[in-house]
Amino acid sequence: MAKVAVVFPGQGSQYLGMGQAWMETSSQARELFSLAEQASGLPLIKLCQQGPMEELTLTVNLQPAIIAVDLCCWQGLAAAGIKPHAVAGHSVGEYAALAAAEALTPAQCLELITLRGRLMDRDAHAHPGAMTAIMGAGPEEVAALCQAVEGEVQPANYNTPSQTVITGETEAVAAAGALAKDKGLKAIPLKVSGAWHSPLIAEAGKDMAAALEPLSFAAPTCLHVPNTTGEPTNDPTVIKNQLMKQLTAPVRWVQTIQALLGQGVDVFIEAGPKTVLAGLIKKTAPSSVNVLNVQEPADLEKLDAIL
Structure with a gap:
């Protein structure tokens, strides 16, 4: 059954x-x-x-x-x-x-x-923000990326073992995404109107x-x-x-x-x-x-x- x-x-x-x-x-x-x-x-x-x-x-x-x-x-x-x-x-x-x-x-x-x-x-x-999907890394590595940049940014969605969405202030999310790309990861900005789950x-x-x-x-x-x-x-x-x-x-x-x-x-x-x-x-x-x-x-x- x-x-x-x-x-x-x-x-x-x-x-x-x-x-x-x-x-x-x-x-x-x-x-x-x-x-x-x-x-x-x-x-x-x-x-x-x-x-x-x-x-x-x-x-x-x-x-x-x-x-x-x-x-x-x-x-x-x-x-x-x-x-x-x-x-x-x-x-x-x-x-x-x-x-x-x-x-x-x-x-x-x-x-x-x-x-x-x-x-x-x-x-x-009132508080504009952004979200980006980081692919190719585990959640711990994505969290470390967020901590390595200035501003408000954090994991939002633990979607798969190798895909975590980050959320927060637009500039901070962009910086974390750029850092991810520098490390050979994929960073795809999402088409959302706010920093959900932040x-x-x-x-x-x-x-x-x-x-x-x-x-x-x-x-x-x-x-x-x-x-x-x-x-x-x-x-x-x-x-x-x-x-x-x-x-x-x-x-x-x-x-x-x-x-x-x-x-x-x-x-x-x-x-x-x-x-x-x-x-x-x-x-x-x-x-x-x-x-x-x-x-x-x-x-x-x-x-x-x-x-």
Whole structure:
């Protein structure tokens, strides 16, 4: 019997037309998008299907848009009978994971990530920053690069054993990237509008924690892996407390995948647009593990052969 983990992507996986096939084939998906538009006050259907891409990619628009699509994909998986051993999400994708595990309702999830996007957008304008992916080095070497330059810069996303994203002040991130290139590493600036998972958005982190604090999280229906720890838990108090720290803490994706492998997970299903997480997982997990992506209804057919 396969042991399944369902994982949810965040910003960076968007494309024009995402979610359209679900909208065309599922009344449940249409209801979810309606809920997302109501929670966000944004024309998410139009943004997802028509763009323009520059407007869709704005953090304030993208967070509710990407999570609406993630949740449509999850609805399809749940309807197909998928019962995961565990769930996890990358950055904002963690909110979709919590909705899938029923720790949060879809309405709570969409309201929270709408606020999250607005707060991050606010702080990005107040404290501009940048992010760069460093490839070809382990996390310790990337941390050393950050410490070797002046200014605010630190690891943000531990994506694979040899890819770590750094975040912080624009000049400091550029200096660390230049130092990486001097050492023969790849340094690719990311197209983001702020220094996510850094102290530059500390005020957004405080305001997000204040919004989460009064909420009661339900016990999840399966294990959940918080970004901040990479350690599976089913304790709603731990989940809530870690989510309150998430905005300025690094995304420990390598640790997340390693922990799920330690749980005996042998099938990973990425529920959401594109295959970004599937690609990252394949660079951490052994080749014997099955890694699938479900972003459209037709992708559900791939599950039969595996499960």
